[in-house]
Amino acid sequence: MKRVNVIQPKALLKVIAILVPLLLSVNGLVFAASGQSSDVSKNSAAAVAGTAVSAPAAEAAHGAEATEGEEKAGDVIMHHILDKNVLSFEPFGEISLPKIPPIAGIDISITKHVVMLWVVSALLLIVFSVVGGKYKNLTPRNAPKGLANAMEALVEFIRLDVAKSNIGHGYEKHLPYLLTVFFFILFCNLLGLIPYGATATGNVNVTLTLSVFTFFVTQIAAFKAHGVKGYLKHLTAGTHWSLWIIMVPIEIIGQFTKPFALTVRLFANMTAGHIIILSLIFISFILKSYIVAVAVSVPFAIFIYLLELFVAFLQAFVFTMLSALFIGLATAHEGSDEHVAEGAHH
């Protein structure tokens, strides 16, 4: 065992010693050739980048286009982040999505992100119908296995640590919404990280819709918990009537800033991660150097990619957590008073 440890750094040094001059020479050759025919460089660059790291292969393939001009890099990155009407499977071609004529002035044609949403929905339905089916046959005496067990860990986490601890009494009502939102966002985030995938949650329209759902759920829960009178009283935040002219607008604005913060947080996090990965890859294309690709772009892109995996879980959790927190804040106020009153009666 010890001998292996001694040999390994030496072997690594040898590999680097061979690789660096090789890359330097290939660098010169390819970019000399790229002047004559951009087509050749495009393909070879795509092939080399593709073998270097498989995950952002599609991005690398796109990146090859950027060798034509530096100002294009930003365009290509945005092309990846933004929604569009085609599903591109870069080396193999692309599928144009059907245009649906506008209904009531709204263009409801299907876009890349809509397709991703549907893929996510299909995955969710498949995974959870399998898991749910397993639970139907499960008696309390035997334990779940495999996929059911893995999903149970997440479900139990959302149930206890997110819903129960933030909403408290009556949390069961909101569990389906919170669980769906968590897994929906999680799957969207994760699907954006696989080749040819797109992050639907990196689109502000999608996150806005989800946070509007949270907004409605929160408001309905508040109305149900307090009634109209209690809800209006809640808006005054319990202050003296002379302060109402300040407090009421602040509270009303506060109702809307919460979903707004949710929207921007999720959208910005998912978009930023992708922009960073693409930018790191593009550094090598802008500098036209394989050394930069091997030493900087690919390792850092892999690092950010792993970070993105973590962020995918984190942001799904944060969105769900904050939704639960807002529901809890909207419902718990009066509830805690009731508890105090009950305590006093007893």
Next chain:
Amino acid sequence: MLTSGIILLAGSLLSPNPGLIFWTAITFVIVLLILKKVAWGPILNALEEREKGIQASIDRAHKAKDESEAILRKNKELFAKADAESDRIIREGKDYAEKLRADLTEKAQVEAKKIITAAKEEIEQEKRRALDVLRNEVADLAVKGAEKIIKTTLDAEMQKKIVDSMIQDLSTKRN
């Protein structure tokens, strides 16, 4: 490059797309409804059931422990009681035996004394009767001897008086 990126960011990253909002809403609501029916119901039920089952098992275990402790305590009490009972019975038996022995001894002694006194009395009576018989015999012998002597020498009356007085003397002296 930077400028174009910034312009694109401002231009289209935040641009509203009602179609996408519409599709997101529809998709999410449908997924929510289906999952609620297909997955969350059974899973949450199973989790709650299991939670209750675990709680019930813990409760049962606690109850069983309490019960067994109570039984142990009761057993100990019973054991102590039985011990005391057996002690008492042994003591009582000993006491009774002691008393019985004392009674029997006393009775036997009394009986023995009675028998001894009765025997002594009988012996005394026998002795007295034997003495009487002996006395009569002696008197008769004496009288017969004197009669023979007197018949031969003096009259019988005179002699008898003398002999009687002599016998009287003997008896008084002896007594």
